Amino acid sequence: MNTTSVIASARRLVIKVGSSLVTDEGRGLDRQALSLWAAQIARLRALGKEVVLVSSGAIAEGMLRLGWEKRPVLVPELQAAAAVGQMGLAQAYESVFAQHALHTAQILLTHDDLSDRRRYLNARSTLFTLLRLGVVPIINENDTVVTDEIKVGDNDTLGALVTNLIEADALVILTDQRGLYSADPRKDPDARFISHARAGEAALETMAGGAGSSLGKGGMLTKILAAKRAAGSGAHTVIASGREAEVLVRLAGGECIGTELQASLPLLSARKQWIADHLQLRGRVTVDDGAARALTRDNKSLLPIGVTAVEGEFERGDVVACVDASGKELARGLINYSSGATRRIMRQPTSQIEALLGSMEEAELMHRDNMVIR
Ligand SMILES: Nc1ncnc2c1ncn2[C@@H]1O[C@H](COP(=O)(O)OP(=O)(O)O)[C@@H](O)[C@H]1O
Numbered sequence: 001m002n003t004t005s006v007i008a009s010a011r012r013l014v015i016k017v018g019s020s021l022v023t024d025e026g027r028g029l030d031r032q033a034l035s036l037w038a039a040q041i042a043r044l045r046a047l048g049k050e051v052v053l054v055s056s057g058a059i060a061e062g063m064l065r066l067g068w069e070k071r072p073v074l075v076p077e078l079q080a081a082a083a084v085g086q087m088g089l090a091q092a093y094e095s096v097f098a099q100h101a102l103h104t105a106q107i108l109l110t111h112d113d114l115s116d117r118r119r120y121l122n123a124r125s126t127l128f129t130l131l132r133l134g135v136v137p138i139i140n141e142n143d144t145v146v147t148d149e150i151k152v153g154d155n156d157t158l159g160a161l162v163t164n165l166i167e168a169d170a171l172v173i174l175t176d177q178r179g180l181y182s183a184d185p186r187k188d189p190d191a192r193f194i195s196h197a198r199a200g201e202a203a204l205e206t207m208a209g210g211a212g213s214s215l216g217k218g219g220m221l222t223k224i225l226a227a228k229r230a231a232g233s234g235a236h237t238v239i240a241s242g243r244e245a246e247v248l249v250r251l252a253g254g255e256c257i258g259t260e261l262q263a264s265l266p267l268l269s270a271r272k273q274w275i276a277d278h279l280q281l282r283g284r285v286t287v288d289d290g291a292a293r294a295l296t297r298d299n300k301s302l303l304p305i306g307v308t309a310v311e312g313e314f315e316r317g318d319v320v321a322c323v324d325a326s327g328k329e330l331a332r333g334l335i336n337y338s339s340g341a342t343r344r345i346m347r348q349p350t351s352q353i354e355a356l357l358g359s360m361e362e363a364e365l366m367h368r369d370n371m372v373i374r
């Protein structure tokens with residue numbers, strides 16, 4: 001077991017702060033807390049660390065400003081609250097970082113931005129440029145424009161996607177608990193604290209429950225899944241209390257505070273990580289047993305002959321899932337043919353592609369190099 005926090009050696013960090021912390025349990029923007037994190041982030045920067053902040057709290061702050069006591073159910077009302085609250089977040093962060101002569105930059109993202117390769121690369125280079133300029137990027141989901149089809153849904157997941165996007169060394173999730181317990185400590189007084197574990201361990205998911213307050217979205221499960229996702233690019237995750245004194249500076253000094261979730265999964269290349277990080281896919285192809293073995297056991301590409309069904313409408317180059325007969329996802333990757341063309345060539349040998357379509361783009365429906373096994 002490590003006695004030095006993984007944060008000590010991390011050079012590039014993503015720090016995520018949850019709604020209940022940012023808004024003092026919905027009482028209003030906690031400027032004191034924001035000011036303490038800004039002071040700590042300024043110290044991390046002085047130590048040579050690059051920091052990107054992912055902050056929740058727009059909806060909670062917007063509700064408060066609009067005088068709404070209960071989280072609205074109607075999507076346009078949630079979106080309106082987010083639009084109002086985001087103004088408060090941006091203003092508050094700008095002023096607390098200004099005290100340390102640090103500029104901030106607001107970045108509002110949707111899942112659509114990250115699943116489009118061109119926009120993904122744009123977001124990445126903008127973030128790198130901001131870091132190089134010494135600016136602290138502050139990210140939230142663009143709640144005002146998201147629909148179910150294009151949303152990430154919670155900022156723990158968004159934090160992990162950003163971690164992978166900028167190849168950060170670590171993701172720090174600050175919340176209202178000390179870290180992960182064996183059960184929700186709000187419900188189980190005997191819950192045991194977990195100080196270290198491996199990101200992606202299945203047992204962790206059974207320990208984690210939903211959100212403890214009505215302010216947050218994710219709860220502990222999204223944090224555990226975020227750690228697993230971030231581990232794909234080799235990033236370690238620490239879940240700790242945002243109320244712990246000097247938490248970020250102490251972590252950077254090597255002190256183990258909170259739950260450390262070590263990355264120990266096989267590393268994916270940056271492009272494969274982008275494929276793995278698609279939360280919503282445009283379609284799926286069902287593969288037969290032979291193709292399932294070829295993909296998962298023999299490291300082979302997917303050929304049209306192994307496909308038995310096609311769902312959804314997709315274009316060449318879209319990310320599509322390969323599922324078995326029971327619907328379980330075996331792999332996903334960039335497909336070489338549109339859904340219409342795939343329907344015409346499925347169950348057929350490669351030698352028939354040209355005769356069926358008039359030309360052959362590629363021999364494989366999905367090439368191994370463009371595929372991630374699940
Ligand atoms: N196993 C667990 N360990 C710790 N907290 C848990 C666990 N399961 C559920 N929770 C709940 O998750 C809450 C934190 O999630 P959430 O309210 O979404 O916070 P945030 O706004 O920081 O994302 C805690 O307050 C706690 O009640």
Ligand SMILES: N[C@@H](CCC(=O)OP(=O)(O)O)C(=O)O
Nearest residue numbers: 019057058059155216217218
């Ligand atoms: N984008 C939303 C936050 C959604 C969310 O994941 O909240 P939380 O679980 O508190 O991190 C907002 O700013 O209100």
